Amino acid sequence: xxxxxxxxxxxxxxxxxxxxxxxxxxxxxxxxxxxxxxxxxxxxxxxxxxxxxxxxxxxxxxxxxxxxxxxxxxxxxxxxxxxxxxxxxxxxxxxxxxxxxxxxxxxxxxxxxx
Amino acid sequence: xxxxxxxxxxxxxxxxxxxxxxxxxxxxxxxxxxxxxxxxxxxxxxxxxxxxxxxxxxxxxxxxxxxxxxxxxxxxxxxxxxxxxxxxxxxxxxxxxxxxxxxxxxxxxxxxxx
DNA sequence: CAGAGTGTTCGATGAAAACCATACACTCCC
DNA sequence: GGGAGTGTATGGTTTTCATCGAACACTCTG
Numbered sequence: 001x002x003x004x005x006x007x008x009x010x011x012x013x014x015x016x017x018x019x020x021x022x023x024x025x026x027x028x029x030x031x032x033x034x035x036x037x038x039x040x041x042x043x044x045x046x047x048x049x050x051x052x053x054x055x056x057x058x059x060x061x062x063x064x065x066x067x068x069x070x071x072x073x074x075x076x077x078x079x080x081x082x083x084x085x086x087x088x089x090x091x092x093x094x095x096x097x098x099x100x101x102x103x104x105x106x107x108x109x110x111x112x113x114x
Numbered sequence: 115x116x117x118x119x120x121x122x123x124x125x126x127x128x129x130x131x132x133x134x135x136x137x138x139x140x141x142x143x144x145x146x147x148x149x150x151x152x153x154x155x156x157x158x159x160x161x162x163x164x165x166x167x168x169x170x171x172x173x174x175x176x177x178x179x180x181x182x183x184x185x186x187x188x189x190x191x192x193x194x195x196x197x198x199x200x201x202x203x204x205x206x207x208x209x210x211x212x213x214x215x216x217x218x219x220x221x222x223x224x225x226x227x228x
Numbered sequence: 229c230a231g232a233g234t235g236t237t238c239g240a241t242g243a244a245a246a247c248c249a250t251a252c253a254c255t256c257c258c
Numbered sequence: 259g260g261g262a263g264t265g266t267a268t269g270g271t272t273t274t275c276a277t278c279g280a281a282c283a284c285t286c287t288g
Contacts, residue, residue, distance in 0.1 A: 022226045027145035062227025084255040198285040
């Protein structure tokens with residue numbers, strides 16, 4: 001049998017393409033401190049290199065799972081199952097095509113903390 | 115006495131300059147359907163031409179007043195008292211300087227409704 | 229000065245969102 | 259198969275936010 005890194009009998013996570021996301025949904029997804037952290041940390045890592053539990057955010061894993069679901073629903077994050085963990089990728093190009101400049105604002109920000 | 119169009123003994127509205135606004139605050143301000151409507155309608159009108167009550171949004175005046183306060187706090191709107199009414203201006207250039215492209219996303223959007 | 233028009237403030241209500249603890253499902257390794 | 263590791267689903271609590279009604283403040287006009 002051919003080699004498969006994504007062997008899984010789990011239900012694949014549901015993704016929403018950025019094209020199908022409203023501005024309001026996109027903004028709401030990014031208007032949360034925890035999710036901003038996740039996106040920034042994700043942007044600073046190689047694609048598919050970070051599992052959900054590897055992020056440094058001050059919430060339990062249930063809440064964390066919820067936040068990733070929101071990010072998926074906003075077309076910001078793509079997930080894939082790799083063995084026991086679920087690894088992530090920031091959908092940079094696709095999201096940029098749909099909302100030009102928006103991701104940049106989050107990543108490059110040097111303004112007031114809150 | 116010199117002519118004054120802004121004669122008022124009312125407390126001037128408190129404004130926040132876009133420079134002092136965090137990304138998170140800006141996004142939160144724009145992640146609301148009513149406020150998106152206000153910004154869009156405002157963008158399509160001449161500066162200082164629209165009083166608060168002249169906008170077509172499905173909320174009472176108490177809620178409307180609150181929404182304008184949020185927009186002021188995000189550096190999106192400037193207000194001035196003119197006789198009995200409070201007229202508005204979209205802080206296009208200043209907001210664009212602080213958050214390049216963001217206002218554009220709201221105004222030029224043609225994506226999914228919600 | 230009385231009244232109409234305009235907008236803010238206050239208090240309360242309802243809905244949405246974030247969060248946690250627990251329980252469950254799946255994968256890997258022994 | 260048992261157990262550790264990882265993530266999701268569920269149920270319930272807390273917080274936050276949008277909204278309204280009513281009361282109040284200010285401006286202009288009659």
